[in-house]
Structures are given as C-alpha cells and as structure tokens.
Amino acid sequence: MKILLKKDIQKLGKTGDVVDVANGYARNYLLPKKFATTVTRGNIEQFKFQRVKNEEKQKVEIKNLQVLADKISNVSCTITVKTNKEGKLFGSVTANHIAEALSEKGYQINENMIILETPIKKCDLYNVTVMLHPEVKAQCRVWIVSESEKSADPQIEPSKSPSENNQETDEN
Numbered sequence: 059m060k061i062l063l064k065k066d067i068q069k070l071g072k073t074g075d076v077v078d079v080a081n082g083y084a085r086n087y088l089l090p091k092k093f094a095t096t097v098t099r100g101n102i103e104q105f106k107f108q109r110v111k112n113e114e115k116q117k118v119e120i121k122n123l124q125v126l127a128d129k130i131s132n133v134s135c136t137i138t139v140k141t142n143k144e145g146k147l148f149g150s151v152t153a154n155h156i157a158e159a160l161s162e163k164g165y166q167i168n169e170n171m172i173i174l175e176t177p178i179k180k181c182d183l184y185n186v187t188v189m190l191h192p193e194v195k196a197q198c199r200v201w202i203v204s205e206s207e208k209s210a211d212p213q214i215e216p217s218k219s220p221s222e223n224n225q226e227t228d229e230n
Contacts, residue, residue, distance in 0.1 A: 059078070059079060059080070059081045059084045059085075060076055060077070060078050060097045061076070061077060061079060061084050061088060061089070061094040061095065061096065061097060062074065062075075062076055062094060062095050062096070062097050062101050062102065062105060063075050063076075063077060063088075063093065063094050064092060064093055064094055064095055064105075065093050067088075067093060073105065073108070073109065073112065074105035074106065074108065074109045076097055076102070119191070120191060120193055120194060123190045123191050123194040124194055126165070126190060126196075127188075127190055127194050127195065127196035128196075129165075130160070130165060130167075130188055130190075130196040130198050131196045131197050131198065133160070133163055133165070133198055133199070134198075134199040134200075134201065135156065135159035135160060135162075135163060135198065135199070135200050135201065136159070136200075136201040136203055137151055137155055137156070137159050137200060137201065137202055137203070138203050138204075138205050139151060139181070139202060139203070139204065139205065140204075140205050141181060141204040141205070141206065145180060145181050145204060146179060146180060147178070147179050147180065147181070147202070150177040150178055150179045151177075151178035151179075151200075151202055152169075152174075152177075152178075153169040153170070153172035153173075153174055154169040156169075156172050156174075156186055156198075156200055157169040157171070157172055159200070160188075160198065167188060171188055171189050171190060172186060172187075172188060172189075173186070173187040173188070173189055174186065178200075178202055180202070181202045181203060181204050182202055183199060183200070183201055183202075184199070184200045184201075184202065185197050185198070185199060185200075186198050186199075186200050
C-alpha cells in the first residue's frame with residue numbers, strides 16, 4: 059500500500075515521502091496514529107508546500123544549534139564520583155550524569171543527546187560527543203574526579219595540576 063508520511067519515521071522515510079508499506083502496517087499503525095495519510099494529488103501538493111516551509115525552519119534551527127554547539131565545545135564539566143584505592147569507579151559514569159552536569163551549567167541537554175563510545179570507569183579527562191541534531195555535534199570536556207581527591211584539597215581546579223595549585227596558594 060502506498061502512503062504519504064506526515065511525520066519522519068526512522069528507517070521508513072521523511073515527512074512528505076510516498077512509501078510502499080504492508081497493508082496491515084498502514085491500516086493498523088500508521089494511519090490510526092496519524093503518522094501517514096493516503097496518497098492523493100491534494101495531499102501531495104499540500105506536503106510539497108509544507109516541506110518547503112519545514113526546510114526553511116530547519117535551516118534557522120540548525121544555525122541556532124550550531125551557536126549552541128560552539129558554546130558547549132568551550133564547556134568543561136567536573137563530575138565527582140566514589141572510587142576505590144586504585145582509582146576505579148564504583149559503577150560507571152552514564153550519559154545521565156553528564157546531562158545533569160551540563161544542565162547545572164545552564165544547557166538543556168537530554169541524556170539521549172550524549173554519545174558515549176565506551177562506559178566511563180576511570181578518573182580522567184574525556185571528550186564527550188553531544189548530538190544536538192543529526193547535522194550538529196559538539197565536543198564537551200568532562201573531568202571525572204574521585205571524591206577523595208576533591209575532599210583532600212577543595213581548591214584544586216581540574217584544569218591545573220596539584221603542584222600548580224599549591225604554587226598559587228604559596229604566593230598568595
């Protein structure tokens with residue numbers, strides 16, 4: 059059955075595409091949920107007009123997201139975790155932890171936007187990819203710091219080594 063998509067559906071098509079699907083899939087899922095409509099000349103013309111408007115709106119959205127991506131690329135977050143004596147984490151740092159750290163900095167990032175290639179299980183500096191849009195990505199620096207290190211010297215900043223930090227306090 060040929061149908062006209064009203065919404066983007068992953069692995070099927072984008073809004074306004076005419077696709078061929080199984081009759082049951084169209085009748086039982088796509089049409090009742092208003093994800094698609096039947097193919098008529100009027101519907102096709104309406105979606106062509108709608109597609110042009112959506113493309114213009116998407117271009118503006120991508121420009122705005124690119125500005126946000128540039129800001130996020132300059133952000134550095136610190137996440138404090140519990141570790142054992144060897145520096146291994148109890149558990150791991152998840153996308154949710156990173157999203158919370160970014161939201162504390164004022165960026166509304168959903169945990170689904172955070173791309174982690176491997177689970178974070180050690181204290182270190184990580185470059186994390188934030189996918190704001192399929193065409194817009196940003197790299198954010200995330201410091202994973204042990205709770206014991208942070209409580210030992212609360213004035214240590216992640217960007218400085220402990221020896222640099224001690225030199226500054228001696229001079230002051």
